[in-house]
Amino acid sequence: NAGVTQTPKFRILKIGQSMTLQCTQDMNHNYMYWYRQDPGMGLKLIYYSVGAGITDKGEVPNGYNVSRSTTEDFPLRLELAAPSQTSVYFCAxxxxxxxxxxxxQGTRLTVV
Amino acid sequence: QQQVKQSPQSLIVQKGGISIINCAYENTAFDYFPWYQQFPGKGPALLIAIRPDVSEKKEGRFTISFNKSAKQFSLHIMDSQPGDSATYFCAASTSSGSRLTFGEGTQLTVNP
Known part of the structure; x- marks a missing residue:
């Protein structure tokens, strides 16, 4: 029973690089979320989806993009990485x- | 109207004491109020949840108290243990399909 699987667990990016954080769930859930958590801080919602083909912005969407082509997968795309995007990212x-x-389990991203 | 305000930001309790964390919300349409527990390096996990048809829910040492008229709910941890040291998040959403909205989190430390 895998639940929610995120890859990678750790990543270091250089400023200006792009990457995709992968998230997949095997529970046939309709809702999927991406949060970021800065050190000692709460969870800030980046994007969420209520079903395949439907996505919506959360509190802090700038610099990120998402897609939801299947029920299982909800990848988060970072374009032109900036130091302000250094954080731990959680999919739910x-x-x-x-x-x-x-x-x-989260993805710890460092942008240098 | 989507905000959930949580206090205190941090809490230190002696072993065996009672830990109390409070949350207040604005959106009267909220009808689902969960609490999540997060240990360092892990994703949050559901601890206990309540719906507004009851004023209190207890699971072991953990109790949610809910005051609909005051738009407040709280988590009480009885006989607090060092293993309870974690970050606690309250959250709220609606059964009609809104996204889950989290409070800012409370870092609980239980001293032995």
């Missing part, structure tokens, strides 16, 4: 908006 999924959200 839930069946509906008012049921338990399951989180991945």
């Amino acid at each position: 999924s839930s069946l509906t908006g008012d049921t338990e959200a399951f989180f991945g």
Whole structure:
């Protein structure tokens, strides 16, 4: 029972590089979320999706893009990485908006 | 109206004491109120959740108290243990499909 799987676990990017953070879930959940968590801080919602083909911005979407072509996958794309994007990124999924959200283990990203 | 405000930001409690974390919300449409627990290096995990048809829910040493008229809910940890040291997040959403909105988090330290 894998749950929510994020890859990679760690990554160092140079300023201006791009990358995609992968997230996949095997629970057939409709809702998927991307959060970032800065040291000692709370969870800030970047993007979320309520189903395949449907995405919406959260609190801090600038510098990021997402797509949801399948129920299982919700990749997060960083274009032109900046030091301000150094953070831990969490993907999560839930069946509906008012049921338990399951989180991945996180991706620790450093932009230098 | 999507905000959930959480306090305190940090809390230090002696072993065996009671830990209390409070949250307040504005959106009266919220009808699902979970609490998540996060250990260092891990993703958050659901601890306990309540819906507004009850004023209290207890699971072991963890209790949620809910005050609909005041638009507040709180987490009480009885007989706090060093293993409870973690960051706690309150959250809220609606059964009609809104996204999960998190509070800012409380870092709890339980001293032995």
